[in-house]
Amino acid sequence: MKNRKYLTPSEVEKLLEATLHSTHAERDYCLIWMCFIHGCRVSEISSWRLSDIDMEGNNIYIHRLKNGFSTVHPLYMRERKSLRLWLNKRKQYRGADSDWLFLSNRGAKLSRQRIYWLIRNYSEAANLTINAHPHMLRHGCGFALADRGIDTRLIQDYLGHRNIQNTVLYTASNAQRFKEVW
Template structure:
């Protein structure tokens, strides 16, 4: 097993494919994709409320923990589609009148421990070379943004880091940043 602390975009895709074989594909696909695309900590994603999402306006409020900067992110096309599928399926869940976005089969808020278990389980189903956990999705987001050439300050804002030193981890190891130097 690798000691890497992040998932690559292709590994995230494999995780997403694995959710389609699970008992709650709409919920789990949406949860994993949103966790990755917004670089969320597990406690941030399991705390999302329906009121944090504005599907019509195309925004989501990201309440950052660990003294991070909370902000509003856009909802991207793929994310909107998986959110719409989950919201339609969510209506049939116990506790559908609850404020929590991600519900357990019992109708309660999906726990941090359950999210850890789900991601670990899906990493096994997907035959990943790493034992994935939720924070690997957050780091994967940071590295994916750096690989796309996104400015370090923008990555800092996107992930809610107060200290730039927490962000340079993603850009410092990115060889692509030197591509246009000469």
């Protein structure tokens, strides 16, 4: 299983639990959960701005990279709760007046490299059997959606794929899709 390229929902939960004991618990919990729930690439999540979030309308603008389809996703209840906790704590950070959603200690946007470092350290703290990295959260989202029986085209739109061939990876290995065949 060391060659697996995604995290399971239970592994994501272990990562989230590991954040609770850190100095930046609210930020890191929110970052990992949002990266997973929206299937974001590390560059997409590091570039999120406060202006991308509409707490009253309960949605977030997802600007996809790599020529993907950008779209608006709903904010889910657990996510809204973690966002509120982070936004409240964020007020104490240097650079709190900037528009970047996730801030570093220095008040700048959290870099891609730092996010990689965080995920790797949390995977060690959570005693995961694989060395996690941010893209495993994106793939984990795709597989989790497929496991829930979500239509391939909807997964394609949700992840911002232009080509369906990038999406079938998630549904092709899902045995659940055969459950209702007969």
